Amino acid sequence: xxxxxxxxxxxxxxxxxxxxxxxxxxxxxxxxxxxxxxxxxxxxxxxxxxxxxxxxxxxxxxxxxxxxxxxxxxxxxxxxxxxxxxxxxxxxxxxxxxxxxxxxxxxxxxxxxxxxxxxxxxxxxxxxxxxxxxxxxxxxxxxxxxxxxxxxxxxxxxxxxxxxxxxxxxxxxxxxxxxxxxxxxxxxxxxxxxxxxxx
Numbered sequence: 001x002x003x004x005x006x007x008x009x010x011x012x013x014x015x016x017x018x019x020x021x022x023x024x025x026x027x028x029x030x031x032x033x034x035x036x037x038x039x040x041x042x043x044x045x046x047x048x049x050x051x052x053x054x055x056x057x058x059x060x061x062x063x064x065x066x067x068x069x070x071x072x073x074x075x076x077x078x079x080x081x082x083x084x085x086x087x088x089x090x091x092x093x094x095x096x097x098x099x100x101x102x103x104x105x106x107x108x109x110x111x112x113x114x115x116x117x118x119x120x121x122x123x124x125x126x127x128x129x130x131x132x133x134x135x136x137x138x139x140x141x142x143x144x145x146x147x148x149x150x151x152x153x154x155x156x157x158x159x160x161x162x163x164x165x166x167x168x169x170x171x172x173x174x175x176x177x178x179x180x181x182x183x184x185x186x187x188x189x190x191x192x193x194x195x196x197x198x199x
Contacts, residue, residue, distance in 0.1 A: 101170035
């Protein structure tokens with residue numbers, strides 16, 4: 001699939017905003033700690049991905065009812081759904097000068113019912129012209145997402161026969177529909193009712 005930058009300026013994918021708040025001290029300190037253990041962009045990106053994937057449980061897996069949406073809050077509470085975890089990973093990547101984009105899929109149940117938007121991240125290492133999608137959702141039985149720039153291994157490969165979609169757009173900021181769902185939900189049950197079903 002050909003990924004498409006929503007903004008042609010790659011510097012837009014290094015910016016900070018209300019959700020990807022990589023200026024926040026907690027994001028900066030976490031990024032510095034991960035960088036000091038790695039020291040190059042590829043190793044750092046892989047470590048940041050594994051940190052978010054493995055140390056911040058997806059709230060549906062953990063049963064956490066809280067809704068976090070800012071990257072700094074995701075790191076502080078160690079909690080979030082796919083959108084929030086993607087904000088955290090994008091912030092950690094951008095904090096070390098690595099362009100990161102938000103991207104999305106439309107996923108459904110095994111019979112094609114109950115479609116919902118799923119969020120993930122695309123990364124572009126310095127010196128490269130290519131973006132690679134990575135999914136920090138968090139692994140569990142039946143889900144085995146891994147870091148890879150050449151071979152994509154996402155949490156949920158789409159099933160077009162069920163109407164599932166890989167959206168090619170790379171967003172510099174969270175899609176308004178996903179951010180609205182996060183910000184307007186008091187808890188995870190309400191968030192589940194507010195999840196967007198299309199972009």
